[in-house]
Amino acid sequence: MTDETNAASSAKEDKKEPLEPVPATAAKDYVWTGPDGATINYTATAEMVPVREDDGTLIGHMFMLSQVSDASDKSDRPVTFCWNGGPGGASYMVNIGGMGAVRVKTDGMAHLTGVGEVEDNPDTLLPSSDLVFIDAFGTGYSHIAPGFDAKKVWGVDGDGDAFTRGIIAWLTEHKRFNSPIYLYGESYGTMRNAVVYRLLGEHGIGVTGVVEQSTILDYAPTLSGNDAYYMGMVPVYAATANYFGKAGKGVDQYEWYNKAFDFVNSTLAGALILGDELPADRMDEIAGQMSELIGLPKDFIKAKGLRIELDTFRKTLLADEGKTTGRYDTRFTTFGYPDVQGDNEFFAGEDPSYDAINAAYLDVYMKMLGDIGFKGYANYEGLSMKVNESWNWNHQARARWARRRHRTSRSTSPRLCAATPRAASCSSVASTTPPRRTGTCATTWASCSCRRRSRTASNTMCIPTATCCTATRWRLRPPAPNSRRSTRSATSSERLADR
Template identity: 85%
Template sequence: MAEANETKSETTQNDQKKPLEPLPATASKDYVWKGPDGASINYTATAEMIPVRADDGTMIGHMFMFSQISDADDKSDRPVTFLWNGGPGGASYMVNIGGMGAKRVKTDGMAHLTGVGEVEDNPYSLLPSSDLVFIDAFGTGYSHVDPNYDAKKVWGVDGDADAFTRGIIAWLTKYGRMNSPHYLYGESYGTMRNAVVYRMLGEHGVGVAGVTEQSTILDYEPTLSGEDDYYMGMFPVYAATANYFKKAGVGVDQYEWYDKAFDYANNTLARALTLADALPADEMKKIAGEMSEFIGLPADFILAKGLRIELDTFRKNLLKDEGETTGRYDTRFTTYGYQDVQGDNEFFAGEDPSYDAINAAYLDVYMKMLGDMGFKGYENYEGLSLKVNSSWNWTHQAPGTMGSPQVPNVAYDLATALRRNPTSRICVLGGIHDAATPYWNVRHDINKLFLPQALKDRIEYHLHSNGHMLYCDDVALAAAGPELKAFYDKRHEDQAAQ
């Protein structure tokens, strides 16, 4: 894939770069989705490059969009959902071929998949509830910024959301779906994108019926070193992981153990972290012992860390005696521990068996599916662009706030959009083994908005056994399927109430 800084095009006499030529041609193919209960849906899958322009007509670039659209003649009440992954710098193939698209790669618990993935009609797909449009962010997948446009304008919180807003409107206009119920589905950083796009679409006069936040991060403050909310959010994840590996809470139901740790974080750990070394020594020792019972690490070890256990510290030490380390996206996945010679912390932080276990199979199957449709993209599909990630502009001034903080908080965007559109709904999906975007934090972030009860009632929360990627866990997907169907069906209740 050629990006703004890397295109091989020659420059013209006025120093303008020629556009990427040729654009991959649109490809479509008809399929039949068959559900586990015998239901079937005829649909058309389309892979295409959608042009995205600025207000003055300047070409920003082309977004790669992969749609799966029901062939039903009457689409008057047929929703259309726009879906994406996060990163920032991640393309949308995982949320497509992994869990929400019409086809998926079959998973095998915590096992590492081979590069040749097995494909099935996805029994958990959103297709029965909605048409689907998967969008790759600029600089990822096949989406590219025009060579004559500054990519830095779209590689940031606000520029990215603006580009997605424009891309969605372009797709809706092209296919005459402005009057359809519109939904957003984002994972990880995609939930942050969701919040801002939700607001921006409303400011462009495009209504949003519902927003699904899977593995949510709204406020990046816990990513700063030493922030108490980081340790608060991680604690229930550590407990769930220790329970899974029988290092703590043996014999106790996983959700019961998680909930106990969640309550302990709120009611006991919060005070201890706030007081820090002002906490009396005997009380600190007592809490270290209680934490040990929850998360399976020695009390003296926890005490020596001042009750503050970093994720990498936990991952390295929980299964140290077994010579293994745990995952980050999903802490149930394991790999063999590294020797001290490879002990660089930055390197270790980026190593994740829960990502390694699925990525090759997902991407290989996705490329094969596009090839079977006849879509010929660029020579490289950028599944995860570190260039985009490292170039990201995190500046964001939330509505109603003063100035731009060092790290963004888009919970205010989410609340502003909901206040402006109180008939819309929000669905939050979390996983007890997600150490990338801990569920405790999104509950905390939304609680801090002090929304009136009428708006709180428009937000629903669902917690499952999965890690960061809901689609890697068949048990979680099976449980979330009916919840998502009910979420989409609630628009009928809202229509009847009007």
């Protein structure tokens, strides 16, 4: 390298922005007082926990706020790790708006104005468990390390892996491996629960329990056109209509809700399955029953084919009053939304139940962190649409287990794998015909370094070790070139006997 090149490189390095310092850990002692006068002394700690890959590469720093009892004996005291969903949501909502030691004081369905007031939370989990609230990477104060690819953690599997590593790091730092562990997730956080639960187990860490709030483990029923969605929403519509006096006046809200459930199971489900074969008179009858339950006009329901979208319901129920209802909590209202303001997708993101509390909640949360003594970054990302829109929804079940099992077995037994574009390449395959059921050594196939075994039949097969095969080992035979079988999954009799 020439002196000029070195000088240019040094100049380029000098122009790089300096790395932002990681905020220092801060802690403060507090006392929680319950509605019965009982008290708990606890320590609130705000910290940036380093999260690393197996080789030590820094993924980033996860912001965690813990509330830990000062009890001297913590041998059997649980630790509950809590988070919101999104994906793209930070954990402040489930903290001061849910399970944390303090909460923002609310006033029914009124929109909070100005600075929010704080009070001890009578519904906190603190009497039963220590609490750790975690911000996902790209949200809150959790920052991804410079140079690390954010796409690796902005997805179902990468996110679950990052949270698993973060939890292990916290348990290590605070010496709590012997404590019962619980996971608490809200909305998308319930799906994260499932992934983290699995990955913690693969790391040898048992989870005592999982709490699911606003559970969603399958997004398919939420897609337009899925009849399970339309059936599932009717009880929600009925409860909302009952609250506003549009249906079931004088009837207990739970009784009305259960009545709607019974209607869905006994009547609506069968009608939706029939589709266009539903007789007109039966359609009219069911639309009338549904109108009585959810407060929308019968003809309107008929025109929609008994299928009412949430945003359609929100726009329509209180239209005669010039109002629209909330999304997260349909009891909240705001001004009616004229269609001329934009498309339905924009309206779907407008939620008075979120607007009513968000500013006050975030304001209180920032003040709480300041009181602890934590000085974070310039911006706390409460809800990141960048993370949400970049999310990788693909999930490879048991991926880590499969890789570990394959690595472990390579030295003990030969197995076939397909050299397909989705598999690692075979370095030098000397034959295009895999070994058949013989007792000879597959020496011409011994130089492969495949990392993954495909279940699809392929003409190019290889074994990852030089171990000799036995007559009982190989049962998979290649299909004829360009045959129909080459494009389908191998049958049970064609698969490897690798157990």
